[in-house]
Amino acid sequence: MTKSELIERLIDRHNQLSVKDVELAVKTMLDHMTEALAHGDRIEIRGFGSFSLHYRAPRIGRNPKTGESVPLTAKHVPHFKPGKELREQVNDSMAERPGY
Amino acid sequence: MTSLTKAEMAERLNEELGLNKREAKEMVESFFDEIRASLAANEQVKLSGFGNFDLRDKRQRPGRNPKTGEEVPICARRVVTFRPGQKLKDRVEAYAGNRSE
Numbered sequence: 001m002t003k004s005e006l007i008e009r010l011i012d013r014h015n016q017l018s019v020k021d022v023e024l025a026v027k028t029m030l031d032h033m034t035e036a037l038a039h040g041d042r043i044e045i046r047g048f049g050s051f052s053l054h055y056r057a058p059r060i061g062r063n064p065k066t067g068e069s070v071p072l073t074a075k076h077v078p079h080f081k082p083g084k085e086l087r088e089q090v091n092d093s094m095a096e097r098p099g100y
Numbered sequence: 101m102t103s104l105t106k107a108e109m110a111e112r113l114n115e116e117l118g119l120n121k122r123e124a125k126e127m128v129e130s131f132f133d134e135i136r137a138s139l140a141a142n143e144q145v146k147l148s149g150f151g152n153f154d155l156r157d158k159r160q161r162p163g164r165n166p167k168t169g170e171e172v173p174i175c176a177r178r179v180v181t182f183r184p185g186q187k188l189k190d191r192v193e194a195y196a197g198n199r200s201e
Contacts, residue, residue, distance in 0.1 A: 001138040001145050009134050014127060017119070025113055025127050030150045032112055036104035038191040043104040048132045050103075051182075053192060075193045078151070080182030087180070089140040090155065094178040 037078055047085035054079045106132070139180055149187040153180055 001009075003026065011022050033051070036043055043051040053076040061072045082090070106128045113124035135153065138145050145153040156179050163174040184192070 001134075001143055003147050006131075006134055006138075006145070006147070010127070010130055013130050013134075014123070017123065017127075021117060021119065022127075024117055025119065026131065028113060028116060029109055029128065029131055030147060032109055033104065034150060034188055034191055037188065038195050040195050041102050041104055045106060045132055048136060049180075053195075076195060078182070078184040078188055078192050080151075080153075080180075082180045086136050086139065089136060090142075090180050091177050093140050093142050094157065094176070 040076075045083070047083050049083040049086055050081050052079050052081070053077065142178070147185070149185050151182055151184040151188055153182055155179070156181055 007022055007026055010026065011017075011019055014022060017025075033043055037051060037053060040053060056075050056077055058074040059072050061070045062068065063070055106125075110121070110124040110128045113119045113127055114121055117124075119127060135145050139153055139155060142155055144155060147153075158177050158179060160176045161174050163172050164170065165172050
């Protein structure tokens with residue numbers, strides 16, 4: 001499912017709202033979530049999961065083409081931990097829709 | 101450290117978009133519901149700029165009860181992984197830079 005497919009599904013569920021409203025709502029929610037993480041805040045959605053930042057220590061990287069050493073500064077990366085409900089629903093789907 | 105919750109996301113939809121409080125609350129609910137439903141149907145979710153929720157099937161592997169040392173097989177399972185998009189990664193890296201100053 002892509003962002004535009006998500007928007008279509010939400011339009012079907014919220015037929016009292018205009019297409020424009022739903023498009024803007026999705027953009028606003030994703031921007032809000034991005035902004036929270038950019039400020040170092042966590043996101044906690046019960047049943048779905050939580051987003052937080054993981055610290056990456058500074059390290060010496062290497063340019064794979066030249067083999068030259070490049071110092072890399074410390075940084076944070078976004079991390080998602082699925083909630084119990086999501087974890088269970090996804091795992092239960094394995095019995096119905098085997099992937100391999 | 102503060103946490104962003106569904107209530108605050110709904111509040112913003114109410115304030116910035118003028119959805120009424122009930123509509124705003126339902127929109128946030130169905131946003132996460134639809135993503136969850138898609139993943140529960142073994143369908144990957146791609147939200148450009150934010151990130152992708154992927155599904156991975158793990159095979160059964162031998163595990164061990166760390167307390168007793170007893171061998172217990174870990175069953176085959178399906179898990180969700182999140183790969184942040186470039187825009188989100190860039191925004192988060194910028195935060196780390198600000199904090200060290």
